[in-house]
Amino acid sequence: MGPNWTGHHPRAAWRGLLNDGKVGEHMQTKVNDVVSLERRGNVAVISIDNPPVNALSHPVREGLLASLRYAIADEDARAIVLVCAGRTFVAGADISEFDKPPQPPSLHESLDAIEVSTRPVVAAIHGTALGGGLELALACHYRVAVGSARFGLPEVNLGIIPGAGGTQRLPRLVGVNTALHMIATGAMIGATEALQSGLIDQIVEGDLTEGGVAFARQVSAEPRQHPRVRDRDEKLAEARAEPHLFDDFRASIARKSRGFLAPGVAVTAVEAAVNLPFDAGIARERQLIAELLQSEQSKAQRYFFFAERKSAKIPGLAADTPVVNVSRxxxxxxxxxxxxxxxxxxxxxxxxxxxxxxxxxxxxxxxxxxxxxxxxxxxxxxxxxxxxxxxxxxxxxxxxxxxxxxxxxxxxxxxxxxxxxxxxxxxxxxxxxxxxxxxxxxxxxxxxxxxxxxxxxxxxxxxxxxxxxxxxxxxxxxxxxxxxxxxxxxxxxxxxxxxxxxxxxxxxxFVGNRMLAARGKQADRLLLEGALPHQVDRVMFDFGLPMGPYAMADLAAGIELRWRRRQETGEMDFIGDRLAELGRFGQKVGKGYYRYEPNSRAPLPDPEVEEIIREASRREGLQRRDISDQEILERLVYPMINEGARILEDGVAIRPGDIDVIWVYGYGWPTYRGGPMFYADSVGLAQIRDRLVALQAQHGDFFRPAALLERMAREGRRFQDWEQTRSAATVGS
Ligand SMILES: NC(=O)c1ccc[n+]([C@@H]2O[C@H](COP(=O)([O-])OP(=O)(O)OC[C@H]3O[C@@H](n4cnc5c(N)ncnc54)[C@H](O)[C@@H]3O)[C@@H](O)[C@H]2O)c1
Missing domain, CATH: 3.40.50.720 (NAD(P)-binding Rossmann-like Domain)
Incomplete structure (x- = not known):
């Protein structure tokens, strides 16, 4: 806990700190466990030291606010420099606090205190100023950085937008185009670009704190109003003259951000910066982020953020396990x-x-x-x-x-x-x-x-x-x-x-292809029962995957590979065999499950293929029927989840999150649905189990629920609460 500055005369309080005999000039006094204060001549230096990345957790916000008040109250401190210890400037909010009740002071409160400070505040940045860290820097009057520093607002990757003024302040400094790029895609920029775009005021050579102090001394000596980012309008005015800018930007990210909510909301927030007064823009940003925080998408994306980090931890492996040093x-x-x-x-x-x-x-x-x-x-x-x-x-x-x-x-x-x-x-x-x-x-x-x-x-x-x-x-x-x-x-x-x-x-x-095979079997079955490749693929595409099983087979020579394997195993697959015999080996020859125009990758339905599929249904004695998109989705995805549960039973994957990481990075499962196992939780394991039981009654044992799924459904558990019992070391970090 920081010292209680209220009730004291703040100047006296800092003096009190000094009089404790713990500090003097060029000596740091701890304001609390993570923030300390020092004076170098007429410049106060606030340092944050909250390893590993100086996240803006509650003690940091509290210590920051307290030191700021001490510093402002001290007549000898003409300016304030904000620096961070360790390997980086503040690299973000503390994500683990997102779902907890907010503890004051809020980041907004701390940032407002900086912005209204009568002494100019200079952020001195090294490493990465990310998310809440960059928002902190944006609330300062000036920013200086070392040449290797990087800057970004990556909140969009967690399904949210910056929530502490980032969407309102950044466009005022760097202009709307750069701000959109950074906020809606999460792109980082380096120090040179930051200097050119106006995000920072100087690149510091040599010692950063010294450089920051020198810069602060210089600006505080000049008889001028210290700029507050909220008051700046030049770059917004430029954007007002270009009304198409936002639609053009939306179109430019449409393909990559397909299905994601946050990028579009980010654009809306930046539009608010351009069209509303600052305080109204801040209110709009707050409302937008509050909605996103509640969304399933953001929950999924935040879950995935941690799942990916956990996947590097191997239970039972000592942290000091020697590794082979690979130089060739x-x-x-x-x-x-x-x-x-x-x-x-x-x-x-x-x-x-x-x-x-x-x-x-x-x-x-x-x-x-x-x-x-x-x-x-x-x-x-x-x-x-x-x-x-x-x-x-x-x-x-x-x-x-x-x-x-x-x-x-x-x-x-x-x-x-x-x-x-x-x-x-x-x-x-x-x-x-x-x-x-x-x-x-x-x-x-x-x-x-x-x-x-x-x-x-x-x-x-x-x-x-x-x-x-x-x-x-x-x-x-x-x-x-x-x-x-x-x-x-x-x-x-x-x-x-x-x-x-x-x-x-x-x-x-292994994990990925084993689950893919479960999906593939059902996809082929759906073709026999009445679906066509483009319908199956569309359901997967609309769900958020980059493509469905048939477009994927055409791209990756799936018809040929499976045909060759069947020749070894002696298995039969009427549709696959016919397509292979017709030389329909996929995109590389312009035809597979689909046909392709020359120089085009766009899959087009092909009557020749549809006739083969109809014939296959006849041979199986199946009456083709209309199959709903919902049925296709369930029959493709639930067997994957069921197989995932078996994989966990077998110990082939360490935890459900690892399966999700595999599906996101290996197959393009959309992070806004967390991964197949997280998706199972969002549907509800009992509901999936019930549906599998019904499908089993209709179509046979392929759908029998895995024992683990059965048990977890019965106990009302979720995959995301899977507990790791053995100790786990992180490898390679
Ligand atoms: N293609 C994929 O999508 C994919 C994905 C993951 C894993 N794999 C696996 O990767 C492996 C290679 O697949 P690929 O698609 O690259 O095959 P490929 O046919 O493109 O290449 C195999 C190469 O290995 C060479 N080779 C064969 N015997 C050799 C020997 N004794 N010494 C040295 N070179 C030899 C061949 O000349 C050929 O160039 C396979 O085990 C495959 O299952 C493939």
Whole structure:
């Protein structure tokens, strides 16, 4: 708790602090546990020290307000500098307080006190000024920052908008376009752009606090009114002259923000900044954020924020588990996946030995990598110099012995168990002791692959998703014999490669594809009963996924892959077989479940396919019927949830949140629905269980509710309350 400044003469209070003998000039006095105060000459310095990111929790707000009042009351302090200790300026509100009753002082109250301060307040920023942190800086009269500082209002990613004046103050400083970009998409900007746009007043070289104090001394010496952001109107006037600006912006984010509430609300809030007086704009912002905070979307997005962080914690793994330090990697196979994985490694600055069996494939793989990097450069994502630099990190070879200096070996050869075992026997022969050995298999038994080596404890699965250089998900597969070091190293490397690694166990399809298969079976069944691919896909698209199962099959050569697999297993699938026999191998040949116009990716319904589907129904003796969108949704999504419950029963996923992270990053499940397991909670587990029971009566045992789902439904529990009993260390942070 901070000292009680009320009842004292504030000046006397600060003096009181000083007289305690604890401080003098250039000595910090603690105002409370997280805020301290110091005077450097005629400048008061308030420091926030609330690790890890100086979040604006209740003690910070309280300490801030108290120190501000001490400082303002002190005649010797002409100006005030606000700095943060540790690695960053305030990087946000304290999200854990969102759903609790508000504890005064509110952030608004603290910010208002800064803005009306008779002494100019200078925010001195390093690290990232994010969310409430940037709003705090915006309430100050001036902002200075180190060159590496970054600024953003990422609230939209939590399904809300800034709620402490950010939507009203930011456009006044940087203009409406930049503000819209930052507030409605959550984009961050760096110090140079911040200086150019007017967000900050100076970039400080050298010591930040000293620089902030010097700046404060200078402005306080000038006989001028210190600017309050709320009073500024020049940049808003510019926007008033461009009435189309908001509609144009809405159109520009339509595709990426499809289904999300918060981005549109963010635009509305910035419109209010332009059209309403400041105080009315603040009131509007408050009303808008209050609505968003209540929304299912924001609950889902906040849930997901924590689920993603928790997924890095592995129960039972000691925090000091040693990890393999990877300074060089080897990738076996230069095909679709091997090429993408090599790109990711090279992008992360890690040199790669790329091993092929076949010179032609090696050449082709390198060509694809170059083309992909050049495409990024053409879009402005990197320079031509970087393309060459990254290519130079790849050492192609046809010689297995060349993997000898790699600390990490990732195998990405054809999906055949015998081949993979042969390859791992070779890897075992040449890889150095201590190297981490990983297979990118999508479905083969990682345990069997590990046993092809004499060091199965070093082997894990690293299941990347296609395109590997784009998709963020990495399923790290723990084999029976995988050591803690192997797990921790794979998780750690996943992060270094810019991926979201999630630990899973060995089973057919691991987590993501196992649930996808459950959905796929029902989708195919729905076609036989009366639905058509475009109806099934539309239901999934409207639900928020980027595409449905049939558009996805066309994109990812699904017809061909499954056809080849059936040829091995001897299974039959009338529709799939007919499409494959007709050479309808998907988008790359212009036809699959849909047809495609030349140079277009737009799936168009095709009568030829519909006739095949009708024939399939006839052969099954099924009378085709109209199937409602609701039925399609339930029959696709509830089996996924049921499979998710089985995955938890089997211990293949550690927690429901991990399944949700997998579906968001691997398959584009919309974060505003949290993930399949969170979605199950929002529907209600009892309702899902009841529907599965009804479907089971109608369609058979495929729909039998998992025992875990049954039990949780009976007990009135939710997946999001899943408790972790064992201790968990965060890996790689
Ligand atoms: N394509 C996907 O969407 C996807 C996604 C996740 C995982 N996977 C898995 O990744 C692996 C590779 O799939 P892909 O799509 O990249 O296959 P691909 O056919 O594009 O490439 C495989 C490459 O491995 C090379 N190769 C085969 N035997 C070799 C050997 N003994 N030594 C060195 N190189 C050899 C081949 O020449 C070929 O270039 C498979 O296990 C697959 O299941 C694929």
């Amino acid at each position: 990697a080897a990738v076996i196979g230069a095909g679709t996946m091997g090429g993408g994985i090599s790109m990711v490694l090279a992008n992360a600055g890690i040199p790669v030995t790329l091993v092929e069996q076949n010179a032609e494939n090696l050449e082709r793989g390198l060509g694809v990598m170059r083309k992909n990097w050049e495409a990024t450069a053409a879009r402005g994502g990197s320079s031509q110099g970087q393309v060459e630099e990254r290519l130079a990190r790849i050492t192609p070879t046809l010689n297995f012995e060349d993997i000898a200096d790699a600390d990490l070996v990732i195998e990405a050869v054809y999906e055949q168990l015998k081949l993979k075992k042969d390859v791992f026997a070779q890897v075992d022969r040449y890889a150095k002791q201590g190297a981490l050995l990983a297979t990118n298999t999508s479905g083969l038994d990682v345990n069997q692959i590990a046993l092809a080596t004499a060091r199965p404890e070093r082997v894990v699965g690293m299941h990347f998703f296609s395109p590997a250089n784009v998709m963020k998900l990495l399923e790290v597969v723990r084999g029976d014999r995988s050591s803690d070091t192997a797990i921790a190293s794979a998780m750690n490397m996943g992060k270094k490669m810019g991926k979201v690694p999630v630990l899973v166990g060995v089973c057919e399809g």
